Amino acid sequence: MRPTVFVTRPIIQGPLDRLAAVAEVQVHEGDELLGPDELRARVAGIDALFCHLTDRIDDALLEAAGPQLRIVANYAVGYNNIDLEACRRRGVAATNTPGVLTESTADIAFALLLATARRLVEGDRMVRAGQFDGWGPQMLLGHEIAGKTLGIIGCGRIGQAMARRARGFGMSLLYTQRRPLDGDLGRELGLSYVDLDTLLAQSDFISLHCPLTPETHHLLGRAQLARLKPEAILINTARGPVVDEKVLVEFLQGKRLAGAGFDVYEEEPRLAPGLAELDNVVLLPHIGSATFETRRRMGEMVVDNILAALQGLRPPNAL
Template sequence: MSRVVVTGRIPEAAVEKLRAEHEVDAWQGPESIGREELLRRVAGAHAVVSLLTERIDFELLDAAGPQLKVVANVAVGYDNIDVAACTERGIVATNTPGVLTDATADIALGLILMATRRLGEGERLVRSGRPWTWGMFFLLGSSLRGKTLGIVGMGGIGQATARRARAFGMEIIYQSRSEIDPGIAAELGARRVDLDELLSVSDIVSVHCPYGPATHHLIGAEQLAIMKDSAYLINTARGPIVDEAALASALGDGQIAGAGLDVYENEPRVHPGLLELENVALVPHLGSATVETRTAMAMLAADNTLAVLSDQRPPAPIN
């Protein structure tokens, strides 16, 4: 039996699947595991099942030892993993793509509605107990039909978001490293443009690209200045893709109309400038937060782990 370390709480079905074949050390604390405790626990592990809150770097790989065979991330994004370091040591790194596509697209659409229809403002007003009266100009928002949605990163989640937006009567443009399948482009009526054009013509910009050095602060002060003053920015990808300070400034100055964020540069901390604003909807990284999706993610991570430990190709390898 190999030793598997699970760095955080995951659905029990996945833990039991691992435990049926291997020795499992699963962190059960109510909060994220501390760094020192994590380094201590991974010593001698053959597999690490990691959450996106844990940094998998040279230090951790050294602490684990040369017998480590696989790091299975319970997330589609893997900016918390030094993939090059894993590859250099012959360690397989895996993630959980596909299973969280619909849940994250739902959150993106939800944030679009929250921002454009000012739902967060309305909910806060009612809860505050302050008096209010219906009126023709009370909390006016913006409709979606006929508006243009610009999608930055047209992978599976971007495409799923586009399908939902089409149901609301929106037009779709996208920026991506490569063209999407012509059949999908035809289905969505989607046209590929460069980033500057997307920012300048979109009524709503939704970010779905992976995070890495090339996309750090991809949306900053210069890009926000290109957007319409009636436009909205939505981010359900990774926080550091958007420069939060620049976004807070743009929202405060009326440079853009509003925003909806599920992810942040320094989670769980949110830029204080954003917290003071009414025209931004803020939710705490809920993109994949359904029972069904989180269970599917954990089970896929278990499948990845078991495959590598059996010297088989995992379902979702990164490297």
């Protein structure tokens, strides 16, 4: 009997064809998310789950799927939506999509940095509103990028890709994470390793590239945000709960930092009260990996992981 794969949301065309050659592929069509109850009902009896960061993969879901389930393959590099411990206990492989979305996500982080510093969205709104009545010597003054310091929190693949972009724009680079980068990599990228407090106090721009774990939940809370320079700009393309969004809104309202650029939110897709009313923020709808090329590569990677698991092999991106 052909194995069954359930795909929780429709994806870009192409990658699923290889799966369909060997498995019964069921796709939840439609834009609305499956709630936990519906998801549990849909996974009963499947062999592989192709899931998204919007799906909560917990013990109850694995239980509902049944003991034949081999793999939960996440269409994302982040996997905070998956209870890895429960997967291990039940002998279910869990996989993510590292490496293939590095450049697209760093592009969005740098785009947010530029957009926030140079007030691109405010400018666009002004022109569309018919309020542009000619060049102005003090119109929409922003912050220069060249010569400024970027602090990178979490310097894995995406953080390093951000560093390469920032170097090209003439920025100085600080980074922090649990351990310094190995060997000459930090030197090659022009990165200096510092502790979090130093990074927060010395950076003009701060960009988050760490995973969401119990250790990084509210890594930037009140005490940490209070260390930022008033002219600092914070960029988050990682995961919302790394920042205490309510405190951030309070600080932005009080001009205790200059601006913020967000692609992710603490209670996604809901925004903290007040965030959307601020002029000095640029808000994107979680599109870090949203290019045709990256989404196709992510799909191929998820499919490779599922095909391996269905053959009883260790999936290449096992967590």
